[in-house]
Amino acid sequence: xxxxxxxxxxLSVPExxxxxxxxxxxxxxxxxxxWFRQDxxxxxxxxxxxxxxxxEQTSGRLNASLDKSSGRSTLYIAASQPGDSATYLCAADNYxxxxxxxxxxxxxxxx
Amino acid sequence: EAGVAQxxxxxxxxxxxSVAFWCNPISGHATLYWYQQILGQGPKLxxxxxxxxxxxxxxxxxxxxxxxxxxxxxxxxKIQPAKLEDSAVYLCASSLAPWxxGxxxxxxxxxxxxxxx
Numbered sequence: 001x002x003x004x005x006x007x008x009x010x011l012s013v014p015e016x017x018x019x020x021x022x023x024x025x026x027x028x029x030x031x032x033x034x035w036f037r038q039d040x041x042x043x044x045x046x047x048x049x050x051x052x053x054x055x056e057q058t059s060g061r062l063n064a065s066l067d068k069s070s071g072r073s074t075l076y077i078a079a080s081q082p083g084d085s086a087t088y089l090c091a092a093d094n095y096x097x098x099x100x101x102x103x104x105x106x107x108x109x110x111x
Numbered sequence: 112e113a114g115v116a117q118x119x120x121x122x123x124x125x126x127x128x129s130v131a132f133w134c135n136p137i138s139g140h141a142t143l144y145w146y147q148q149i150l151g152q153g154p155k156l157x158x159x160x161x162x163x164x165x166x167x168x169x170x171x172x173x174x175x176x177x178x179x180x181x182x183x184x185x186x187x188x189k190i191q192p193a194k195l196e197d198s199a200v201y202l203c204a205s206s207l208a209p210w211x212x213g214x215x216x217x218x219x220x221x222x223x224x225x226x227x228x
Binding site: 004032034036041042043044045046049089091093098099100101102103104 | 115144146151152153154155156159167169202204215216217218219220221222224
């Protein structure tokens with residue numbers, strides 16, 4: 001059974017810092033891994049999707065990497081801004097059979 | 112492109128009452144998911160449909176929860192009777208089938224916040 005964990009659970013940084021969020025999964029037989037952002041009281045917004053054949057994806061100030069052999073993915077946020085404050089979740093897709101989410105990392109970027 | 116639509120956005124009911132949630136996925140998306148998200152936790156998959164067939168409902172409490180996806184488009188999730196522990200946000204998501212070219216992952220609706228008193 002796939003289990004997904006995220007470290008840290010919460011993170012507070014000053015504006016402008018570069019930061020890394022971590023996601024670990026127990027079953028490496030994944031089809032893809034997706035990173036989401038969730039603002040309070042809102043649904044999930046897709047940030048990046050990394051397919052199993054890929055090592056990383058980039059969008060603007062965001063870069064996500066995937067290492068299936070070690071069961072890890074990282075989300076790198078460059079030059080953080082107060083608008084980046086949200087909860088970040090990763091989800092592992094086990095070949096379209098089921099999606100398992102991590103508990104999320106709550107990020108606060110202080111002005 | 113219109114996103115995933117859900118209604119209602121909020122619902123307050125007494126325990127033992129019934130409630131239903133509706134979801135309209137993105138046009139052309141064959142796969143539809145219902146998730147339950149309890150405050151402070153990540154979403155938990157309740158049921159996954161491929162067109163109008165069920166792919167995974169292993170975590171759906173079938174004694175009280177039911178879901179259907181008629182004609183492979185809209186879907187309804189029902190709870191009957193509701194319990195206090197069902198208070199959560201119910202999220203609907205849709206995606207192209209993973210094996211199709213152009214797969215871009217899941218897209219989520221705004222969710223329905225259910226409070227059971």
